Amino acid sequence: MRFAWKIFLGAILVVVTTTLLVEGLAARNLKERRIAQIDQQLLDDSFGMALAVAPVIEAGDRPRLQMLADAAAGRHLARRITLLAADGSVLADSHEQVARMANHAHRAEVEQPGTIHERRSSTLDTLMRYAAERVIGSDGQHIGYARIALPVRGIDDDLASLGKAIRTGALVALLAGLVLSLILARRVSGPLGRISELLSALGRGESTARLPVESNDEIGNLAAAVNDMAAQLQRRQAVLLEEVTQKEAVLSAMEEGVLAVDDEQRVVLANRAARRWLIDPRGDPVNKRLAEITRVPEILAGVRAAVRNERVEDEFSLDVPGLGERVVGLSANPAASGKGPRVAVLVLRDLTEIRRLEKVRTDFVANVSHELKTPLTSMRGYVEAVIEDADMPHAQRVRFLKKASQNTERLTDIVSDLLDLARIESGTRPVDHESVELGALASECARRAASDAEHHGVEVRLHPAEGPLRVSGDRKALATAIDNLLSNAVKYSPPGHPVDLTLTSDGAQHCLAVRDEGPGIARHEQERIFERFYRVDKDRSRALGGTGLGLSIVRNVARAHGGEVSIESATGAGSCFRLRLPSA
Amino acid sequence: MLRHLHRDLTKLNDHILALGGRVEEALARASRALVERKADLARKVIADDAMIDELELTIDEECLKLLALHQPVAGDLRFITSAMKINNDLERIGDLAVNLAERAVDLSSHEPLNLPLAFEDMTTTARWMLRDSLDALVRQDPDLARRVCAKDDEVDELNRRHFDILMDRMRRDPEVLDAALDYLTASLHLERVADLATNIAEDVVFMVEAVVMRHGAPPED
Structure with missing residues (x-):
C-alpha cells in the first residue's frame, strides 16, 4: 500500500474514533446535566405549587384550581400540572379533561412524593419525568397532591444538534487530514521512492545517477547518505573491477x-x-x-x-x-x-620447442664430434701406417696418402659447410642483393648435377616456368641451396627413376620443386631432417658421401631470403622438396 | 538415498574418464613406439598395463555395488550398464595397446621394410576415434559419436591395404616374413581398436538418445 494511503487511513481512524468518543461523552454529560436541571425544577416547582394550591384545595374551589393549573403550565403548555385530592382523584389538569382521567393514587410519584420518575405518558404519548408533592392544609392535614411533569423531548433535540455540529467538525478535520496526509506523503514517499529506485539500480550495478537533496530534515540526510554510499560503492566497485580485469588480462596474457x-x-x-x-x-x-x-x-x-x-x-x-x-x-x-x-x-x-632445441643441441654436439672424428680417425690410421712401415711399397703408400688426403677434403667440406651455415645463421654475411633469374640458375645447377646423375643412372629433368622468375638475393647461396637439393635427390633416387626440377610462380612467390622417387621420409622425421647432421638412415647417408649439413644450409638460405623450404613425402612414395622465394 | 546415488554416479563417470585417459595414453605411446621404432616406449606401455587392469576392476566393482545397493531404474540403470560396457571396451583397447607395443618391440629389432605402409595415418585415426568417442561421452554428444562410427571404414580400408601390400611382399621375399607378420598383426590390432572405439561411440548414442527419449516419453522413474 502506498505510504500516503497509510497516513490517510490512520488519520481517518483517529478522527472517527475521536468524534465518536467526543460525541458519546458530550452527549452523556449534557443529558445528565439537563436531567438534573429538569429534576431540580420539578422538585422546586412541585413544592411551590403545593404551597400555592393548598388554600384553594381547602376552599374546594375547583374552577380556580383548573385556572391555576393552566396558568402554571405556561403558554406553550411545556409543563403538565395535575392537582390531585388526597385519595388520588384528579382535581385539575392542564392538559386533559378531569372527567376522563383515572385515579392517580397508585402512580409511583404519588406514592413516593418528592422523588422523580420517568415514564411514557399514556395520555400525551411522550417520555415525561414526573414529580409530586403533598399539599398540606392550614391545620397540617394532608389534603392532596400537586404533580408536575416535564417532557424529556427537548434533551434529545439538543443532543442531535450537538452531534451534528461535532460530525461537521469531524468531516472538516478529515478533509484537512486528507490534504495534509497527501502533502506529507508526497514529501516523504517521493524521495523515499527515488532512494529505493537508486538503491535497486545500484544493486544491479547500473546507475550512476544521484539523488537531489531537497530538504534539511531526516529525508534529506538519508538522500545525502545514500548518495555518499553510492559514490563509495561505485568507486570501490571500479577499483575491484579494475583489479579483476588486470588480473584476468595478466592471466590470459x-x-x-x-x-x-x-x-x-x-x-x-x-x-x-x-x-x-x-x-x-x-x-x-x-x-x-x-x-x-x-x-x-x-x-x-x-x-x-x-x-x-x-x-x-x-x-x-x-x-x-x-x-x-x-x-x-x-x-x-x-x-x-x-x-x-x-x-x-x-x-x-x-615445452615442445625447448625439448626439441635441447635435442637438436645434444644431437648436434654428438654428431659434430662423430662427423669430425670419423675422417680424422681414418686419416690418422693411414698416416700412422705410412710412418711406421718404412718398407711400404710405393704404390701402397700413395694409395694410403690419397685416402688420407680424401679424408682431409671431407673434413674441409664439413668445416666449410659449418662455417657457411654459421655465417648465414648469424647474419654476419649479409645476403648480397643482386637480381637473380631462377630459371637460368636452375638450369645451371641441373647441368652441374647431370654428370653425377648419369653416374647413378638417374635423369634430371628440368621443367622451366614460362617467363623469367626474378628474385633478389645472393646468387652463390641460392646456387648452393639448389645444388644441395638436387644432389640429395640424385643420391636417394633408385637407378632408372627420374628427378624432376620444376619451376612455378604465383606472382608473389616463386617455387622451385625437386621431386625424386626414392624411399621417402616418414612424417615424424620430416621436420628433423633440416637439423644439422640429422640423418634418417645414418649408415646409408654417410656411405653416399653427405656432410649431413645440406638441408640445413638450404633452409638457412631460404630463410635469409625471406622464403621457406618444405617437404612433402611418405615412406616408400618418394619426396618432393619445395623452395619458395618471394619474387623481386 | 538419491543424492548418494548421484554422487556415486558422478564418481563412476570420473573413473571411467580417468581410465579412458590412461588407455588413450597407452595407445598413443604404443603408436609412437610402432611408428618411430622406439622399444623403450613400448616396454613402458607393457609395464603400465597393470594400472589399467586395476582401474577396470575397481570400476566393475563400483558398477556392481551401485546396482545392488541402489537398484537404479531407467536413465541411471542405462548409464551404469553403458558404463560397464565402456569399461570393458576400454580395458580391451588397453590390452590391444600392449599387443601393439609388443609388436613394436619385435619390429625395432628388424630391418625396416621399405613399403608404403600407412601406420602413421592408421594410428592417428584410431587414436582420434578413441579420443572423440570419449569426448562424445563427456559432452554427451551423439553427433560426435556418430562421426566416430563413420571413421571406422577408413581404418578398415587401411587394414585391407596393409594386408595386400604385406602379403605381396611376403610372397616375393620370404626373408622378411617375421617383420611382415608383425606389421600384419599390428594392423589387425589397430583395426580392433577402431572397432572398440566405435562400440563406445554407439554406447554413447544409446545413452544420450535414451535420455532424450526419457523426457518425451511417459515417466519411467
Whole structure:
C-alpha cells in the first residue's frame, strides 16, 4: 500500500474514533446535566405549587384550581400540572379533561412524593419525568397532591444538534487530514521512492545517477547518505573491477596455462592458455568437473596430489587438435585460500620447442664430434701406417696418402659447410642483393648435377616456368641451396627413376620443386631432417658421401631470403622438396 | 538415498574418464613406439598395463555395488550398464595397446621394410576415434559419436591395404616374413581398436538418445 494511503487511513481512524468518543461523552454529560436541571425544577416547582394550591384545595374551589393549573403550565403548555385530592382523584389538569382521567393514587410519584420518575405518558404519548408533592392544609392535614411533569423531548433535540455540529467538525478535520496526509506523503514517499529506485539500480550495478537533496530534515540526510554510499560503492566497485580485469588480462596474457581446481574436482579458474589443452577449448570450463574437461592421467594425478597438499612436477605429451603432438610440463601446487578449501593450482607449460632445441643441441654436439672424428680417425690410421712401415711399397703408400688426403677434403667440406651455415645463421654475411633469374640458375645447377646423375643412372629433368622468375638475393647461396637439393635427390633416387626440377610462380612467390622417387621420409622425421647432421638412415647417408649439413644450409638460405623450404613425402612414395622465394 | 546415488554416479563417470585417459595414453605411446621404432616406449606401455587392469576392476566393482545397493531404474540403470560396457571396451583397447607395443618391440629389432605402409595415418585415426568417442561421452554428444562410427571404414580400408601390400611382399621375399607378420598383426590390432572405439561411440548414442527419449516419453522413474 502506498505510504500516503497509510497516513490517510490512520488519520481517518483517529478522527472517527475521536468524534465518536467526543460525541458519546458530550452527549452523556449534557443529558445528565439537563436531567438534573429538569429534576431540580420539578422538585422546586412541585413544592411551590403545593404551597400555592393548598388554600384553594381547602376552599374546594375547583374552577380556580383548573385556572391555576393552566396558568402554571405556561403558554406553550411545556409543563403538565395535575392537582390531585388526597385519595388520588384528579382535581385539575392542564392538559386533559378531569372527567376522563383515572385515579392517580397508585402512580409511583404519588406514592413516593418528592422523588422523580420517568415514564411514557399514556395520555400525551411522550417520555415525561414526573414529580409530586403533598399539599398540606392550614391545620397540617394532608389534603392532596400537586404533580408536575416535564417532557424529556427537548434533551434529545439538543443532543442531535450537538452531534451534528461535532460530525461537521469531524468531516472538516478529515478533509484537512486528507490534504495534509497527501502533502506529507508526497514529501516523504517521493524521495523515499527515488532512494529505493537508486538503491535497486545500484544493486544491479547500473546507475550512476544521484539523488537531489531537497530538504534539511531526516529525508534529506538519508538522500545525502545514500548518495555518499553510492559514490563509495561505485568507486570501490571500479577499483575491484579494475583489479579483476588486470588480473584476468595478466592471466590470459600468460603463455603458461593456469588451471585451478577445488577439492571437489571442480574447475575454479582456467586461463586462455590452459583452455587450449582441454577437451572442449571453446566451452567455458569453469564450474565443470575436471574429468569432463581433461582425461590426461598426469593432470588428474597432479590435482589429486595438490589437493592432498603435495607438490608435483611432471611432463607428458599431448595430442592437441590443430597443434599436433606437444610436450607439456606440469607443475601442480596446493594453494589454500584463507579459510576456504584447498585449491590445486596447475601450471602447464608448452615445452615442445625447448625439448626439441635441447635435442637438436645434444644431437648436434654428438654428431659434430662423430662427423669430425670419423675422417680424422681414418686419416690418422693411414698416416700412422705410412710412418711406421718404412718398407711400404710405393704404390701402397700413395694409395694410403690419397685416402688420407680424401679424408682431409671431407673434413674441409664439413668445416666449410659449418662455417657457411654459421655465417648465414648469424647474419654476419649479409645476403648480397643482386637480381637473380631462377630459371637460368636452375638450369645451371641441373647441368652441374647431370654428370653425377648419369653416374647413378638417374635423369634430371628440368621443367622451366614460362617467363623469367626474378628474385633478389645472393646468387652463390641460392646456387648452393639448389645444388644441395638436387644432389640429395640424385643420391636417394633408385637407378632408372627420374628427378624432376620444376619451376612455378604465383606472382608473389616463386617455387622451385625437386621431386625424386626414392624411399621417402616418414612424417615424424620430416621436420628433423633440416637439423644439422640429422640423418634418417645414418649408415646409408654417410656411405653416399653427405656432410649431413645440406638441408640445413638450404633452409638457412631460404630463410635469409625471406622464403621457406618444405617437404612433402611418405615412406616408400618418394619426396618432393619445395623452395619458395618471394619474387623481386 | 538419491543424492548418494548421484554422487556415486558422478564418481563412476570420473573413473571411467580417468581410465579412458590412461588407455588413450597407452595407445598413443604404443603408436609412437610402432611408428618411430622406439622399444623403450613400448616396454613402458607393457609395464603400465597393470594400472589399467586395476582401474577396470575397481570400476566393475563400483558398477556392481551401485546396482545392488541402489537398484537404479531407467536413465541411471542405462548409464551404469553403458558404463560397464565402456569399461570393458576400454580395458580391451588397453590390452590391444600392449599387443601393439609388443609388436613394436619385435619390429625395432628388424630391418625396416621399405613399403608404403600407412601406420602413421592408421594410428592417428584410431587414436582420434578413441579420443572423440570419449569426448562424445563427456559432452554427451551423439553427433560426435556418430562421426566416430563413420571413421571406422577408413581404418578398415587401411587394414585391407596393409594386408595386400604385406602379403605381396611376403610372397616375393620370404626373408622378411617375421617383420611382415608383425606389421600384419599390428594392423589387425589397430583395426580392433577402431572397432572398440566405435562400440563406445554407439554406447554413447544409446545413452544420450535414451535420455532424450526419457523426457518425451511417459515417466519411467
